[in-house]
Amino acid sequence: MSTRRAKKSNTGFFIGVGIFVLAILAGSAAITVGTRSTGGLATPVPTSQTGVYPQLFADGLDRQVTVDIEPLRIVSLSPSFTEIIFALEKGDHLIARDELSTFPAQAIEKPSLAKENRMVDKIKSLNPDIVLLGPADKALAADLDKSKITNLYFEEPANYRAVISRIYLISRLVNKRDFANTIVPPLEAKLKAIDEALKDVRHGEGMKSYIELGSQFETASVATLPGDFLYQLHTTNIFEQSAEKQFIAKSEDIISANPDVIFLTNPAENIDALRKRPGWSEIAAVKNGKVYNVDPIQVTYGTPRSVDELGRAAKLLYPEKIK
Numbered sequence: 001m002s003t004r005r006a007k008k009s010n011t012g013f014f015i016g017v018g019i020f021v022l023a024i025l026a027g028s029a030a031i032t033v034g035t036r037s038t039g040g041l042a043t044p045v046p047t048s049q050t051g052v053y054p055q056l057f058a059d060g061l062d063r064q065v066t067v068d069i070e071p072l073r074i075v076s077l078s079p080s081f082t083e084i085i086f087a088l089e090k091g092d093h094l095i096a097r098d099e100l101s102t103f104p105a106q107a108i109e110k111p112s113l114a115k116e117n118r119m120v121d122k123i124k125s126l127n128p129d130i131v132l133l134g135p136a137d138k139a140l141a142a143d144l145d146k147s148k149i150t151n152l153y154f155e156e157p158a159n160y161r162a163v164i165s166r167i168y169l170i171s172r173l174v175n176k177r178d179f180a181n182t183i184v185p186p187l188e189a190k191l192k193a194i195d196e197a198l199k200d201v202r203h204g205e206g207m208k209s210y211i212e213l214g215s216q217f218e219t220a221s222v223a224t225l226p227g228d229f230l231y232q233l234h235t236t237n238i239f240e241q242s243a244e245k246q247f248i249a250k251s252e253d254i255i256s257a258n259p260d261v262i263f264l265t266n267p268a269e270n271i272d273a274l275r276k277r278p279g280w281s282e283i284a285a286v287k288n289g290k291v292y293n294v295d296p297i298q299v300t301y302g303t304p305r306s307v308d309e310l311g312r313a314a315k316l317l318y319p320e321k322i323k
Contacts, residue, residue, distance in 0.1 A: 055173075057173070059152050059154065060155045065150075070174065071093070074090075075095060075113070076094055077098045077118065077131065077134060078132065078136075078301060079100045079101045079103070080163075080301040081154075082107055083104075086104050087183055087303075088180065088183070096110060099113070100301075103305070111126075120144060124149055130152060131150065141153050157301075157302035158224055166302065167304060187307045190308070190311055197318070203234055206236060207235045207260035209233070209236060209263070210239070210259040211229065211262075212269065214266055215266075217248050219248075220246045221243075227240065235261060235317070238254070251279070251280075252279070254280075255283060259285050260285055262283070262290065263291075267293060269293075270291070271286060292313065292316050294313055
């Protein structure tokens with residue numbers, strides 16, 4: 001078991017990722033763990049050389065941290081982190097994952113920490129260098145801090161650019177920045193190609209859209225990855241003006257908005273199931289057969305495969321434009 005100690009820091013700073021420059025003012029505790037110093041993680045302070053340590057990070061809980069050396073024992077509690085780590089060819093450093101992290105196939109071979117089993121003692125027994133947390137485990141951060149278990153918290157990416165930013169971020173953490181430079185350009189090229197193919201479909205003038213996330217009527221506004229999914233498809237999200245990011249809509253509001261296309265992330269739902277909902281058989285998308293199932297991980301969490309899922313959806317909506 002590594003020796004752990006803590007230190008405090010209240011330094012504000014500006015940080016950037018590759019071509020994405022973000023200004024983040026942070027002013028809370030930094031955590032040092034033995035020779036490995038970690039804390040929050042949102043965007044790293046650039047260094048003069050790839051893979052140079054120490055590096056500074058700040059997370060979604062406004063914590064700052066210096067990572068002195070490469071973390072070799074990583075617990076990932078989000079499919080987003082897990083897939084990026086494997087894409088960066090650092091899957092051998094993953095020692096545990098959440099139950100939704102089932103890609104690639106090698107991930108399934110890693111111990112799974114189901115939601116009910118994510119106890120601090122269980123995680124501590126794994127002796128991790130870093131635990132990566134998503135919104136589902138936000139409350140766990142404080143308990144891990146108390147046990148001096150290094151953890152970094154992320155909100156889910158709010159758009160596809162944020163997915164790319166996260167790839168760069170994780171690449172710095174695991175000392176694979178050069179490799180990220182081979183992964184990201186093709187993703188950016190695919191996003192550009194989709195936008196170019198749909199350039200004559202003006203935003204706000206195309207199909208009205210609705211996306212259902214898991215449970216019935218759960219949906220998202222524009223300031224989320226599912227919302228950006230609809231935007232990148234040049235459709236108009238019927239709830240894009242909602243002040244809430246993710247929420248349960250009213251069935252009557254969906255019927256009234258009459259979307260032209262519906263995307264479902266729950267594989268148990270389909271167009272036949274929608275026809276059985278009161279009033280839904282008259283919705284344009286249902287009447288015209290424009291109801292499509294999409295991968296919930298790629299549309300909700302954000303991984304290197306998310307852009308491919310966007311491309312698949314674009315081809316379904318615009319087969320004459322996307323070949």
